[in-house]
Amino acid sequence: MFLLGTIVDVVAILFGTAIGYVLPRIPDRMRDTVTVGVALCVICIGLSMALSDMNDIVLIIFSVVMGAIAGELLQIEAWFERLAHRLEDRFRQVYRGPIAQGFISATLLFCVGSMSIVGAVQDGLQGDHKTLFAKSVLDGFSAVVLTSALGPGVGLAAIPVLVYQGLIALISHLFGSFLDTPLIIEPITATGGLLIVAIGMQLAGLRKISVPNLLPAMILAPVAKVVIHAISHL
Template sequence: MPIGIITNVCAIFFGGIVGALTGKRMSQRLKDGLNMSFGICSMCMGIYAIAPLKNLAAVIFAVIIGTGIGLLCHLGTAINHGAAAMQRFISRFVKAPATFEKQAFEQTMVTVIVLFCASGTGIYGTLTEGMNGDATILISKSILDFFAAVIFGANLGLVVSLIAVPQLIILTALFLIAHLVFPLTTPDMILDFKAVGGILMVASGFRIIAVKMFPTADMIPMMVVIMPISWLWMNFVLPLL
């Protein structure tokens, strides 16, 4: 049973409800302060995942090559288009709050959908749980997502809770794919995979606190290429060194 996925989906669903019910009582200072803490927590989770890496050179290759692939394929743009399509579907059932202009509401909704359904941390955590059953990353992310959903729910209303539905579908699909990949991996490959995911979480942390807007969506392919690069490095390059 994907405990991490269930926990993450429930965190967003109930966080959106809590935010919608208590939003008027939350000051902007509180929202901004919590957002900064989300960023530092994401970076701490990333550093924790990077530390046990096995092949630093392979990880560096994967980060550069994977990010290059994402940028060349305009993956970030494609993800935003997909989120926009989800937003249009959801907006059929829920109207923008009176305090929001329609365009601003739609843009904010796209941002929230990408954050919850296609973030690097979520994809990394789901693949990790699917491969070895470790739900730690997703459970930790769920804590952050709950409070993020509260803040977004305070601004956007109950519509934030509905994002839990597409998120459940996307993360479950990734979980099942990871089950197929895991038999092809080795323990060292898993450590390198976790390190790449950790780098993505550090980059996400910088984005959250608006220090540097790393192209995290375009960086997602590095979690795919790290497996073959790590295998090639250990089997063909290391024996020559």
């Protein structure tokens, strides 16, 4: 079953959210310290990804700048916030606390990364679930901590994870190995790593960054690399 890895990941996120929600109330000072600790780990993961493709640093800079311009013009963050607040209204009878921040932060953290793409491609191409199984363990633990800090909105991130990874797995299953190439994976990994660093900075309270408005960079980077590669081989 080529969607098994994605389904396990979704279940892990929901299970981690449930654990984080039912845990005894964590003192504010302890919660803040734990959140900063998680933020530092997120930044470390993002940096390791961002530095994995230094050969394409100029291309990545170009993609991030142009992606930021495109994201601001498209107002992607506003779309995210409208969706998040709509979900808040739907769940108001069950939970009256903030949902939007947890949903947005968790969605970006769980979806922006090489493990999501590589794992979903392996899932679709070969029925190999190992990468997504490993990701599900990381996402489950992250969901516990994020839920204790940001609330149960973290669990709603399971929906975009299911759609995002499921679509990649389905496309890979139907159309072969187009996505399973360094031309695609490397620039997405490096660019996604920078976005994860931005998420970590937000979790640490260092700076408010419009991460959703940077998402077009993850599309521009592999497209630009494929075009450059094609031109260089003419």
